Amino acid sequence: MNWLTAEEALARLGTKPQTLYANVSRGRITARPDPDDPRKSLYRQDDVERLANRPQGRRPARTVAAESIAWGEPVLETSIATVADGRLLYRGQDAVTLAETATLGAVARLLWGSATEVDFAGRARARSPGMTAAYQAVAELAATDMPAAGRNRAVLLADAARTVSFLAGALAAPGTMPAHHRLAQQWGRPEAADPLRRALVLLAEHELNASTFAARVTASTGAPLSAAVLAGLAALSGPLHGTASQSMAGLVEAARRQGATLAIGAHLRQGNALPCFGHKLYPDGDVRAGALMAAFTLPPVFAELAEAGERLSGEKPNIDFALAALVGAYDLPADAPLQIFALARSVGWLAHALEQIETGTLIRPRARYVGTEPTR
Amino acid sequence: MNWLTAEEALARLGTKPQTLYANVSRGRITARPDPDDPRKSLYRQDDVERLANRPQGRRPARTVAAESIAWGEPVLETSIATVADGRLLYRGQDAVTLAETATLGAVARLLWGSATEVDFAGRARARSPGMTAAYQAVAELAATDMPAAGRNRAVLLADAARTVSFLAGALAAPGTMPAHHRLAQQWGRPEAADPLRRALVLLAEHELNASTFAARVTASTGAPLSAAVLAGLAALSGPLHGTASQSMAGLVEAARRQGATLAIGAHLRQGNALPCFGHKLYPDGDVRAGALMAAFTLPPVFAELAEAGERLSGEKPNIDFALAALVGAYDLPADAPLQIFALARSVGWLAHALEQIETGTLIRPRARYVGTEPTR
Known part of the structure; x- marks a missing residue:
């Protein structure tokens, strides 16, 4: 596979740098770090050629619409968050900087545009805390909460905080401490509180991924905010989404047995994509990973896997x-990543649900029927 | 407001009749029945002029993408169902014809492409049957079921039937009878069984509405089929979707007090759209309504409302x-429409989830960031 520098790619495409980066972030051009200068990227020649040879002018509407649900042209506008130049921005503020000190509650206040502090305190203790309890708690709210449509922002913000509070109550120890302390206490790992705080901040929001889109579609019907969170939780349960980090278990096992280089080599030689490496939106590396891993000592097997990978x-x-x-570092429950993800991202789902409700529009796409012709 | 005949609209637009109908079904041109000949439609002149005056040639990609989530260009292909020429077709078969004799199980078999009979029998009895129990039952499945990705069709069909069976168990009386008998028994209205059967068949599927899209987005992550149904349930809870028929309660009350004509007149004079009348996809009338109302005697207040409306x-x-x-006719619980809708449409959600899984693609749209510029 041949790789081009940015200068070469731009010369071939005849576009501005922004267009090149947009094509990378939409997955049309694969990029990777330049081995000679990791601050720069290289661009896959095949992808660049394919785009350069594309017929000029506007593409047919059916192509644009079909691509719109797969990293294509944006389908809606948002003021909540974006990934730009390799940085994740929450309302214009760098999430990595926020992660140094902020709590999930502070991020919720920022993303929801709340004038007052946001608090997820709760005294309820789930009988058996975990994802099943989380689904049950949010499902109960969704079945009984008031619809969001037609109610004002102040009551909706209260609904939003209550939904996260129920979710926190289902996953974490009860109390008035910030959510990261409650998770750390629930898992009996007080020393993990600060890395957990960072993880909650870094995972709170990530633009229109599948779970956020499901939440937004749900909110567009005027459904209760808790129903939007329930739809987000449902979508998060997929292996392509919230449970991705559990897909590394096999690789970690293999690395323990035979060393990281052999394990990863064997994996790649079988033609498998390497799980948990690379991210479409971050050609130069997922900034969230660096920010989180800076907060604790990597267990040796993970340090070796990171290097070899x-x-x-x-x-x-x-x-x-x-x-x-x-x-691995704190011996947390195997599904802790999903639990952290669910609690953190509920804040982003709610920000999008609130934004969608303000548009007052129903998300209702259409499908092209390609099935059996009607019987008469 | 001026209205044009089909001939006048076509002359102004210079298009084929199919294009006119497509514009109606996408909501770009409002149509209504011709008072002089109810078999014909009239088309709103303003809409026709707006489209006729639109710049020729392809529209910009950003416009097409933005419209794709609001009755615009189709975002995906489906072989499951479509509305064509005012008919609702399930795999090419007329849903109104199916509604004369079919059960929900038979429709599931058709829509899921199952080689064998589909059965929703179950012996579990919910402690307190209803929507809350339905959410709880499906949430429990979603939290514990296997992901759909990577498993074959036979086991997925078994998962699908089990999910509907759990839902039926949460809403209806237990047993091995078809679902409509179990609902009728649960509500103590055995004489309502046949209209309920028709309703379940007619509501089983309706292309890419918001709840089906939420289910499909969820399935695209590889999530369990029950998670897709959970997302569908969440979206269905919105006033713009599954609870629409409850929005008529005020009108029915007013019609009882002052008569249907006065009640509807007052409603329209306040500038409110009339709830439960008209449907974008059926310019000449929602065929499902006629097919269902043919199966029971309309209570007088509803007959008057239908006529006056x-x-x-x-x-x-x-x-x-x-x-x-x-x-109204059978004195069913107030939220019976939502319960019927949820049970029926779970079959359609599962058909779409199965179809989405076969594409193997993640639904991941993008948003255009229009918020605060990044701080440096």
Whole structure:
């Protein structure tokens, strides 16, 4: 596979640098770090040629619409968050900087545009805390809460905080402490509180991924905010989404037995993509992973996997890798990444649900029927 | 407001009849029945002029993408169902014809492409049957079921049937009878069994509405099939979707007090759209409403509302009206329409989830960031 520098790619495409980066972030051009200068990226020649040879002018509407649900042209506008120039921005503020000191409550206040502090305190203790309790708690709210449509922002913000509070109550120890302390206490790992705080901040929001989109579609019907969170939770349960970091378990096992280089080499030689390395939106590496892994000592097997993975695949560890390493470092429950993800991202789902409600529009796409012709 | 005949609209637009109908079904041109000949439609002149004056040639990609989530260009292909020429077709078969004799199980077999009979029998009895129990039952499955990704069709079909069976168990009386008998028994209305059967068949599937899209987005992450149904349930809880027929309660009350004509007149004079009349996809009237209302005697207040509503608004009663009338005719629980909708549509959600899994693609749209510029 041949790789071009940015200058070469731009010369071939005849576009501005922004267009090149947009094509990378939409997955049309694969990028990887330049081995000679990791601050720069290289661009896959095949992808660049394909785009350069594309017919000029506007594409047919049916193509644009079909691509719109797969990293294509944006389908809606948002003021909540974006990934730009390799940085994750929450309302314009760098999430990595926020992660140094902020709590999930502070991020919720920022993302929801709340004038007052946001608090997820709760005294309820789930009989058996975990994901099943989380589903049950949010399902109960969704079945009984008031619809969001037609109610004002102040009551909706209260609903939003209550939904996260129920979720926190289902996953973490009860109390008035910030959520990261309650998770650390629930798992009997007080020393993990600070890395957990960072993880909650870094995972709170990530633009229109599948779970956020499901939440937003749900909110567009005027459904209760808790129903939007329930839809987000449902989508998060997929292996392509919230449970990605658990897909590394086999690799970690193999690395323990035979060393990271052999384990990753064997994995890649079977033609498998390397789980938990690389991210479409971050050609130069997922900034969230670096920010989280800076907060604790990587267990040796993860340090070796990170090094060997990057050396052999050209991709850096992503946030799913960092979560798996966090679990390894503090011996957290195997599904801790999903629990952290669910609690953190509920804040982002609610920000999008609130934004969608303000548009007052129903999300209702159409499908092209390609099935059996009607019988008469 | 001026209205054009089909001939006049076509002359102004210079398109084929199919393009005119497509514009109606996408909501770009409002249509209503011709008062002089109800088999024909009239088309709103303003809409026709706006489209006729649109710049020629392809529209910009950003416009097409933004419209794709609001009745725009199709975002994906489906072989499951479509609305064509005012008919609702399940795998090419007319849903109104199916509704004469089929059960929900038979429709599931058709929509899921199952080689064998589909059965929702179950012996579990919910402690307190209803929507809360339905959410709880499906949430429990979603939290514990296997992901759908990577498993074969036979086991997925078993998962699908089990999910509907759990839902039926949460809403209806236990047993091995078809679902409509179990609902009728649960509500103590055995004489309502046949209209309930029709309603379940007619509501089983309706292309890419918001709840089906939420289910499909969820399935695209590889999540368990039950998680896709949970996302569908969440979206269905919105007033713009599954609870629409309950929005008629005020109108029914007013019609009882002052008569249907005065009640509807007052409603329209306040500038409110008439709930439960008209449907974008059926310019000549929602065929499902007619098919359902043919199966029972309309209570007088509903007969008067149907007549006055059509006379004053030009729109015919839709399926939400028919469900409200069904509740009135048999004195069913107030949220029976939502329960019927949820049980019926779970079959359609699962058909779409199965179809989405076969594509193997993640639904991941993008948003255009229009918020605060990054701080440096």
